[in-house]
Amino acid sequence: MNRRLIQRIGLGLLGSALALSAWVVWDNWRDTWLPSSSAPPSSSASTAADPGQIERGQYLARAGNCVACHTARGGASMAGSRRIDTPFGSVFSSNLTPDMATGLGRWTADDFWQALHHGRSKGGRLLTPAFPYNHTSVITRSDSDALLAWLKSLPPVVQAQPAHTLVWPVGTQAALAVWRSLYFKPSPFEPDPTQTAEWNRGAYLVQGLGHCAACHSPRNRLGASGPVEDLSGGLMPVVNWYAPDLTRESESGLASTPLADIVQLLRTGHAPQAQTSGLMAEVVQQGTQHMSPADLQAMAVYLKSRNSPAAATTAATSTSPKATISPRVAEQGLKVYDRHCAQCHGEQGRGTTTAAGLVAYPALAGNRAVLLRDPTNLVQMVLYGGFGPATAGHPQPFGMPPSVLELDDRDIAAVLTHLRTQWGNQASEVTPLQVNRIRASQGS
Numbered sequence: 312m313n314r315r316l317i318q319r320i321g322l323g324l325l326g327s328a329l330a331l332s333a334w335v336v337w338d339n340w341r342d343t344w345l346p347s348s349s350a351p352p353s354s355s356a357s358t359a360a361d362p363g364q365i366e367r368g369q370y371l372a373r374a375g376n377c378v379a380c381h382t383a384r385g386g387a388s389m390a391g392s393r394r395i396d397t398p399f400g401s402v403f404s405s406n407l408t409p410d411m412a413t414g415l416g417r418w419t420a421d422d423f424w425q426a427l428h429h430g431r432s433k434g435g436r437l438l439t440p441a442f443p444y445n446h447t448s449v450i451t452r453s454d455s456d457a458l459l460a461w462l463k464s465l466p467p468v469v470q471a472q473p474a475h476t477l478v479w480p481v482g483t484q485a486a487l488a489v490w491r492s493l494y495f496k497p498s499p500f501e502p503d504p505t506q507t508a509e510w511n512r513g514a515y516l517v518q519g520l521g522h523c524a525a526c527h528s529p530r531n532r533l534g535a536s537g538p539v540e541d542l543s544g545g546l547m548p549v550v551n552w553y554a555p556d557l558t559r560e561s562e563s564g565l566a567s568t569p570l571a572d573i574v575q576l577l578r579t580g581h582a583p584q585a586q587t588s589g590l591m592a593e594v595v596q597q598g599t600q601h602m603s604p605a606d607l608q609a610m611a612v613y614l615k616s617r618n619s620p621a622a623a624t625t626a627a628t629s630t631s632p633k634a635t636i637s638p639r640v641a642e643q644g645l646k647v648y649d650r651h652c653a654q655c656h657g658e659q660g661r662g663t664t665t666a667a668g669l670v671a672y673p674a675l676a677g678n679r680a681v682l683l684r685d686p687t688n689l690v691q692m693v694l695y696g697g698f699g700p701a702t703a704g705h706p707q708p709f710g711m712p713p714s715v716l717e718l719d720d721r722d723i724a725a726v727l728t729h730l731r732t733q734w735g736n737q738a739s740e741v742t743p744l745q746v747n748r749i750r751a752s753q754g755s
Contacts, residue, residue: 351452368461376598390468400477410467449519494535513613565618573611579704596700644729676734
């Protein structure tokens with residue numbers, strides 16, 4: 312290969328790299344160079360926030376469960392510094408109180424809209440996707456202004472955001488720009504004219520403030536989830552909980568569940584055929600229980616529509632081959648169940664109810680949570696206990712104590728295999744290795 316050809320190839324590669332760099336820069340910052348009229352006008356540009364707008368902002372913040380990430384354990388509400396672990400290191404949430412030096416005190420409505428809609432901080436710095444700006448980009452400008460009005464009404468707290476501890480080069484602006492060009496595009500909500508106003512309201516809440524796909528969507532190796540409407544489920548990295556597929560009847564049961572029961576579950580964390588635990592219990596306790604009946608009904612309508620009746624029929628008539636269990640595992644599983652589980656869930660796995668007829672401990676026979684293809688949630692609950700949220704509609708939920716110090720990996724694998732293969736249940740065996748991986752990942 313002669314020198315001239317090598318030079319041409321080098322120049323071509325350099326030109327391609329420069330073109331790619333220019334495209335990435337344009338893709339991430341172009342709106343800052345476009346006329347300001349390209350952004351929706353602020354609803355509070357010329358007038359101070361009124362009490363109604365502040366109250367609405369508080370409601371929206373609760374619906375979005377903002378406090379979960381922007382409040383450190385034992386810290387001031389919305390003052391940030393909550394550590395959020397990711398597969399690439401840890402990030403720390405920002406201070407959303409109106410402190411002038413460390414919070415939002417100097418932010419304008421345009422600055423806040425830029426963060427929600429474009430994922431950029433004041434001054435243009437790209438935010439890490441731990442902040443779900445793909446979902447907040449769905450939020451309307453008027454809701455963005457209301458959120459900021461409420462945040463500005465909070466007592467200012469001086470609390471600087473700690474530096475992220477992401478592995479290099481993940482946290483660099485260049486890496487974030489490339490990632491965003493590959494996986495992020497603002498998704499302002501567009502109502503579906505073929506659906507009702509109630510359905511569209513539910514879609515707006517689920518895709519935007521609720522950011523349901525942040526958990527109920529699978530993530531690739533670079534941490535990107537699916538589109539804001541993707542509810543196909545997946546294992547949540549680091550926290551190790553499995554978010555069920557909300558479009559599949561066999562995993563969620565939404566198609567066959569009455570709307571009133573779905574609303575009750577979102578409002579109280581408890582319904583006739585389901586209870587929330589783990590991360591979903593936190594969502595109910597800090598978020599959905601505070602939402603209006605109309606909004607909960609809208610979310611239920613939308614979620615139910617995503618789970619087709621055809622899937623319910625298929626799930627009800629399909630069967631899976633029963634796992635072949637060794638006599639030793641079967642005997643050990645029955646022994647552990649009789650000693651630790653039968654008193655609450657019944658010898659035949661039928662559960663127990665209170666004197667008022669409410670579910671105290673759920674039935675295990677035919678329970679979708681027991682039959683999930685991925686047994687991660689079952690392992691988590693046996694290891695660390697199962698606790699529903701204490702809500703206004705269900706202030707004293709029953710719970711399950713943790714067994715992390717009492718049962719070893721073989722015991723847990725055996726008893727979960729017992730649950731998944733008895734009383735008509737047909738699901739795969741749980742192995743000690745599966746239990747050990749979850750135990751090890753949680754540091755116990």
